[in-house]
Amino acid sequence: MGLHMKRWTVNPETWGAVVSILGFVLLWYILTAVLKLPRFDKLPNPVAVFSAWLSPHPQFGLSIFTRGYYLDILYSVGRVLAAFVLATVLGVGLGLLMGWSRVFFDYSFPLVETLRPIPPIAWIPLAVLVLPTAELGVIFITFIAAFFATVLNTLLGVRSIDEVYFRAASCLGSRPRDVFWNVVVPGALPAIFTGLQVAMGIAWISLVAGEMIAGQRGLGYLIYEDYSNLQFVNIVIGMATLGLLGYGSSALVRMLGRRLMAWEGRRRGGAMA
Amino acid sequence: MSAGGALSIRQVTKVYDPEGVHVVAVDNCSLEVASGEFLVVVGPSGCGKTTLLNVIAGFEELSEGEIRLDEGPLALPGKQVGPGAERIVVFQNGALFPWKTVLENIAYGPVVQRRMAKNEAQRSARELLRQVGLEGIEESYPAELSSGVQRRVEILRALINEPRVVLLDEPFRGLDAVAKSVMHQFLLDMFERTRCTMYFITHDLDEAIFLADRVVVMTTRPARVKLELSIDLPRPRDHRVLGTERFLKLKQAALEAVHEEALKAFQAGERELA
Numbered sequence: 001m002g003l004h005m006k007r008w009t010v011n012p013e014t015w016g017a018v019v020s021i022l023g024f025v026l027l028w029y030i031l032t033a034v035l036k037l038p039r040f041d042k043l044p045n046p047v048a049v050f051s052a053w054l055s056p057h058p059q060f061g062l063s064i065f066t067r068g069y070y071l072d073i074l075y076s077v078g079r080v081l082a083a084f085v086l087a088t089v090l091g092v093g094l095g096l097l098m099g100w101s102r103v104f105f106d107y108s109f110p111l112v113e114t115l116r117p118i119p120p121i122a123w124i125p126l127a128v129l130v131l132p133t134a135e136l137g138v139i140f141i142t143f144i145a146a147f148f149a150t151v152l153n154t155l156l157g158v159r160s161i162d163e164v165y166f167r168a169a170s171c172l173g174s175r176p177r178d179v180f181w182n183v184v185v186p187g188a189l190p191a192i193f194t195g196l197q198v199a200m201g202i203a204w205i206s207l208v209a210g211e212m213i214a215g216q217r218g219l220g221y222l223i224y225e226d227y228s229n230l231q232f233v234n235i236v237i238g239m240a241t242l243g244l245l246g247y248g249s250s251a252l253v254r255m256l257g258r259r260l261m262a263w264e265g266r267r268r269g270g271a272m273a
Numbered sequence: 274m275s276a277g278g279a280l281s282i283r284q285v286t287k288v289y290d291p292e293g294v295h296v297v298a299v300d301n302c303s304l305e306v307a308s309g310e311f312l313v314v315v316g317p318s319g320c321g322k323t324t325l326l327n328v329i330a331g332f333e334e335l336s337e338g339e340i341r342l343d344e345g346p347l348a349l350p351g352k353q354v355g356p357g358a359e360r361i362v363v364f365q366n367g368a369l370f371p372w373k374t375v376l377e378n379i380a381y382g383p384v385v386q387r388r389m390a391k392n393e394a395q396r397s398a399r400e401l402l403r404q405v406g407l408e409g410i411e412e413s414y415p416a417e418l419s420s421g422v423q424r425r426v427e428i429l430r431a432l433i434n435e436p437r438v439v440l441l442d443e444p445f446r447g448l449d450a451v452a453k454s455v456m457h458q459f460l461l462d463m464f465e466r467t468r469c470t471m472y473f474i475t476h477d478l479d480e481a482i483f484l485a486d487r488v489v490v491m492t493t494r495p496a497r498v499k500l501e502l503s504i505d506l507p508r509p510r511d512h513r514v515l516g517t518e519r520f521l522k523l524k525q526a527a528l529e530a531v532h533e534e535a536l537k538a539f540q541a542g543e544r545e546l547a
C-alpha cells in the first residue's frame with residue numbers, strides 16, 4: 001500500500017469548499033454593499049449579518065451569544081434526528097422488503113407511488129388534526145418525504161444487484177435468510193446511502209416548512225417570526241445556520257456510509273501478479 | 274476432501290419461452306460424466322453450453338429428459354432440485370461477493386450450510402490459502418486483487434465445500450496468456466488433490482485439451498454431443514505437453530469438429546438474414 005502519496009497540504013476538497021463559499025459571500029458583499037444594485041440594496045449585507053451573528057450584544061436579539069439561538073438549533077436538530085432515524089428504519093425496511101418479495105412489491109408499490117408526490121406541506125393540516133401534539137406533527141412532516149426517498153432508493157438498490165450474486169449464494173447453500181443478509185442488504189447499501197443523503201436534505205427542507213406553520217421554536221419558526229418582525233438580518237442568520245447544519249449532517253451520513261462500506265473505497269491501484 | 278460425483282445427463286431438452294419465440298437451446302442431449310473425471314465442453318457461441326450448465330446447477334428447469342447425480346435425480350421436467358453445495362458454479366465473470374473479504378468469501382459456504390462455526394470455517398479458509406501460496410490476502414476485498422487471484426479465490430470458495438461436481442463456465446476468459454497458464458496449473462493441482470468431478474466450458478481448444486480427461490464438442494444450436502475425444506495425455510501435465518505430437522493430433526481432431534459446426538452456425542445465420 002506504499003503507492004499512496006500523502007502530502008500534508010490543504011486537500012483539494014477543503015480548498016474547493018473554502019473557495020466556493022468565500023466566493024459566494026464576496027459576490028453577496030459586492031452586490032449589496034459595493035454596487036448597491038436596485039432591490040439588492042434592501043438585502044442585509046454580509047458584514048451586517050456576520051457582525052450581528054458574532055456579537056455578544058446583538059441589536060436584533062440573535063447571535064451565537066444568545067440562549068435562544070441554541071434552543072432553536074436544538075429543537076430543529078432534535079426534530080430532524082427523530083424524523084431521519086424513523087425514515088431510515090422504516091424506509092430501508094420497507095424498501096428491502098419491496099425489493100426482496102415480488103408479492104410485497106405488487107401490493108405496496110402503487111400505494112407508495114401515489115403518496116410520494118404529495119408535498120410535505122400538504123400533510124400539515126391532517127398531521128395537526130390527528131397527531132396529539134404539534135411537536136409530533138412537525139416530526140411527521142419532516143419524516144414523510146425523507147421516508148419515501150429512502151424507500152425508493154433502497155428498492156432501486158436491491159434491484160441493481162447483479163443476479164450472479166444471488167446464484168452464487170444459492171449454490172453455496174444459502175437459505176433465503178442468508179441471501180437477505182449476505183447479498184440483498186450489502187448489495188443495496190451503496191444505493192441506500194445515496195438515498196439517505198437525499199433524505200437528509202429533504203428532511204431539513206420539510207422541517208422548515210413544518211416549523212413555519214405548526215411549530216414552536218426551531219430555525220424555521222425563527223425565520224418565520226423574524227419575517228413578521230421584518231428582521232432580515234436574523235432571517236439570514238437562520239438561513240445560514242440551516243445551510244451549515246444541512247451540510248454537516250449530510251457529511252455525517254457520508255462518513256457513516258464510507259465506514260460501513262469499506263469495500264467501496266478500497267480499489268486496486270497498481271498492477272499485481 | 275471428498276471424491277467426485279457421477280453426472281448423468283439423459284436426453285435433456287431445454288426450450289426457452291415455449292409459448293412465445295420458442296428457442297430450443299438444448300435438444301435431446303445425452304452425456305455421462307464419470308466420478309472424478311475432468312470433462313471439458315466446447316462448441317460454437319450460443320449453442321447452448323451455458324444453458325445446459327444452468328440446468329445442471331439448478332438455475333433453470335429442463336423441458337424434457339432427466340439429470341442425475343450419483344443416481345439421485347437432480348432434474349426432471351417440472352421437478353427440479355434447486356441449486357446446492359454439491360454442485361458449485363464458478364462463473365464466467367467472477368462472482369466473489371465484493372462486500373466480503375477474501376476470508377469471508379471462502380468461509381461463506383460452510384457457515385451458511387451450518388457445517389462449521391464461523392471461526393472454524395475461517396481457519397480452514399486460511400489453511401487453504403496457505404496451501405496454494407496465497408497467504409497475505411485474507412483481509413483484502415476482491416476489487417483489490419488481480420483477476421487471476423480473484424479466480425483462484427473463487428475456486429477455493431467452491432472447493433472448501435467439498436462439492437461433488439464443480440461447474441466452470443469459461444472461468445478464465447479474458448485473462449492474458451500468462452495468467453491463464455498460472456490458472457491452468459492451479460486448477461489441475463486442485464483437481465489432483467480433490468478429485469472432484471469437473472465440468473468445464475471453454476472456447477479455447479488448447480485449454481480444453483490441456484485440462485481434460487475428455488473433450489466434448491457440441492453441435493451448433495440446439496446443443497447435442499457431436500464428438501467425444503478422450504485425452505490420453507499422461508498426468509501430471511505441464512506446459513511442455515502443448516508441443517507434443519499427440520497433443521497436436523488431438524487438437525486437430527477437435528478443431529475439425531468445431532470448425533464444421535461453426536460453419537453450420539454461420540450458414541444458419543446467413544439463412545436467417547436472407
Ligand SMILES: Nc1ncnc2c1ncn2[C@@H]1O[C@H](COP(=O)(O)OP(=O)(O)OP(=O)(O)O)[C@@H](O)[C@H]1O
Pocket residue numbers: 289290296297298316317318319320321322323324325494
Ligand atoms: N433466458 C433466455 N431466454 C431465451 N433464450 C435464451 C435465454 N438464455 C439463452 N438463450 C438463447 O439460447 C441459446 C443458447 O445460449 P447459451 O448461453 O446457452 O449459449 P452458450 O453456448 O453458452 O454460448 P457462449 O459460447 O456464447 O457462451 C442462445 O441462442 C441464446 O440466445
Ligand SMILES: [Mg+2]
Pocket residue numbers: 322323324442
Ligand atoms: Mg455461455
